[in-house]
Amino acid sequence: MSNFNEISSKYEKDSVIQKSASEILFDLLNIQPGDNVLDLGCGTGHISKLIRAKTDGQVVGVDPSEGMIEKANEHYSGQNILFHTHLAEQLDYKDEFEIIFCNSAFQWFIDTKKVLKACNIALRQNGKMAIQAPATNNYCPNFIQAIEEVKRHESTKDTFSCFTSPWLFLNTSDEYSALFEEAGLSVEKSSIDKVTTSHSAEEAYKIFESGASAGYLNQTYYNIQVTREYIESFRNIIKKSFEDQAKETGQVDLTFYRIYLLAVKK
Ligand SMILES: C[S@@+](CC[C@H](N)C(=O)[O-])C[C@H]1O[C@@H](n2cnc3c(N)ncnc32)[C@H](O)[C@@H]1O
Numbered sequence: 005m006s007n008f009n010e011i012s013s014k015y016e017k018d019s020v021i022q023k024s025a026s027e028i029l030f031d032l033l034n035i036q037p038g039d040n041v042l043d044l045g046c047g048t049g050h051i052s053k054l055i056r057a058k059t060d061g062q063v064v065g066v067d068p069s070e071g072m073i074e075k076a077n078e079h080y081s082g083q084n085i086l087f088h089t090h091l092a093e094q095l096d097y098k099d100e101f102e103i104i105f106c107n108s109a110f111q112w113f114i115d116t117k118k119v120l121k122a123c124n125i126a127l128r129q130n131g132k133m134a135i136q137a138p139a140t141n142n143y144c145p146n147f148i149q150a151i152e153e154v155k156r157h158e159s160t161k162d163t164f165s166c167f168t169s170p171w172l173f174l175n176t177s178d179e180y181s182a183l184f185e186e187a188g189l190s191v192e193k194s195s196i197d198k199v200t201t202s203h204s205a206e207e208a209y210k211i212f213e214s215g216a217s218a219g220y221l222n223q224t225y226y227n228i229q230v231t232r233e234y235i236e237s238f239r240n241i242i243k244k245s246f247e248d249q250a251k252e253t254g255q256v257d258l259t260f261y262r263i264y265l266l267a268v269k270k
Pocket residue numbers: 006008019022023026044045046047048051066067068069072090091092093106107108109112113114214215
């Protein structure tokens with residue numbers, strides 16, 4: 005399972021990319037006052053709080069990371085939001101929500117088909133679900149370039165060869181749509197967009213640390229022991245790569261390919 009516990013204390017500040025990507029989900033879902041909303045893979049709850057501002061209905065945030073939910077409760081428990089620590093695969097709601105909001109979490113699901121079936125059951129008739137997630141094998145060319153260097157470097161290549169990616173990255177919007185349709189949801193919009201923003205090398209590194217490192221630096225996804233020395237070398241190589249990727253202005257053009265999908269329970 006992904007491990008966001010370690011980064012939960014920095015997550016809210018450093019997850020600038022996830023936060024800006026969530027704005028399109030708000031547009032797609034058009035939450036109405038009175039809607040019951042599930043924030044699936046809610047992390048530290050700062051987006052659940054923005055959802056709360058749009059509705060008087062129930063707002064529920066679900067995430068398997070105890071660290072993330074601890075931060076969510078610390079910061080937003082006074083806002084009438086219910087946070088639960090469990091996997092999306094363990095959802096157990098029936099006809100409860102008008103909206104399921106899923107920002108930057110879909111790629112982490114272990115059993116996507118099971119999650120989508122449970123979401124279909126959790127939604128009310130005409131209820132809507134939208135996801136935003138990094139997509140395609142080239143989901144962030146800058147991260148991929150940095151990882152290529154990890155793969156080649158003497159100090160990291162052997163251990164990295166024992167890493168298996170935990171993520172689901174499909175290459176076309178039709179493939180994402182097929183998953184939702186198979187679960188009984190009707191897809192209204194599905195597209196993979198390319199988004200590029202400029203950041204200092206240090207910011208690019210923090211963005212990497214706010215999500216990708218929970219996979220790349222997680223013992224669960226290696227079949228040999230990951231040492232402290234490996235983690236240190238890995239981080240140094242990534243930092244150096246972002247410095248090398250910076251232009252004369254000192255800025256890195258950070259590109260993400262993202263799936264934006266809206267589905268409805270008919
Ligand atoms: C990049 S964070 C996104 C958090 C938040 N939605 C946001 O936009 O800031 C990804 C979240 O997905 C959660 N996650 C990982 N596997 C999950 C699963 N199987 N079910 C639900 N959430 C999961 C992680 O714990 C993490 O908090």
